[in-house]
Amino acid sequence: MGTNNPYGFLNDEEKPDGFVVDTWKEIGKRSGINIEFQYFDGMDAHYGSIDSGKVDVLGIQTAITDAIKDKYDFSDRYAYNIIRMVSLKDKDYESLADLAGKKICIAPGKLSEFFEAYNSENPDKKIELVTTEGNIYEELDLGRFEAFPMTIMSFEKMQREGKAEPYKMFGEAVITEENVFPINKSVSKDTQEKINKAIQDMLSDGTLAKISEKWYNRDVTKPFEE
Numbered sequence: 001m002g003t004n005n006p007y008g009f010l011n012d013e014e015k016p017d018g019f020v021v022d023t024w025k026e027i028g029k030r031s032g033i034n035i036e037f038q039y040f041d042g043m044d045a046h047y048g049s050i051d052s053g054k055v056d057v058l059g060i061q062t063a064i065t066d067a068i069k070d071k072y073d074f075s076d077r078y079a080y081n082i083i084r085m086v087s088l089k090d091k092d093y094e095s096l097a098d099l100a101g102k103k104i105c106i107a108p109g110k111l112s113e114f115f116e117a118y119n120s121e122n123p124d125k126k127i128e129l130v131t132t133e134g135n136i137y138e139e140l141d142l143g144r145f146e147a148f149p150m151t152i153m154s155f156e157k158m159q160r161e162g163k164a165e166p167y168k169m170f171g172e173a174v175i176t177e178e179n180v181f182p183i184n185k186s187v188s189k190d191t192q193e194k195i196n197k198a199i200q201d202m203l204s205d206g207t208l209a210k211i212s213e214k215w216y217n218r219d220v221t222k223p224f225e226e
Contacts, residue, residue: 001041006157006215009063010039019215020059023078027209032196057195061151061175065110075100075181076196078208079220083111084176086155087147088140089168096171100125105132105144111149114175115168141166152224153216160217176223 003009008020028035040046049055073203087093101111106112106129119126158164202208209219
């Protein structure tokens, strides 16, 4: 994506940069595969690009879900992504149970699946699910909802930039994802094997951990939690 800093984004020179870019440059170097980067804004554009054959692999932060498991092949796991809840700092929320009867803002997809299942399993503690096309922080500040889910890495980036002061991250992990790259089924098995060998070698020799530390200040190649 053009704006998903530090995972993958366009830098000040309008060139692809970030964790996923460094990762794929290294995959290309090790596998002998020529890597060409394209960027799209929005998940619909990403999946449209692979469905139409414009790209062979999606360099997005995703996990294998029921919605996509049969549509694509997938690389080996290269990282973990942990999602917790964020609210205004002055709220006394400590867990999902504290949000019973409250509104939270979520994006469609795996998160909505999780919270719909949570509501089904906890009918006496249901959480009201809403979406927004506005600025999620401004709408939280205005009290239009009480919390929203966010990755630990994104929140830590806000902290490093001094932008997290009004907010807090709370509760246990909502979702722990094993991140993989969706691969178009037209890509040869030989190429997929080269990609996976490069990923496994990078995990074994610590290269992926170094790339992770560079962009996230932590190693996301192994399970982690605050």
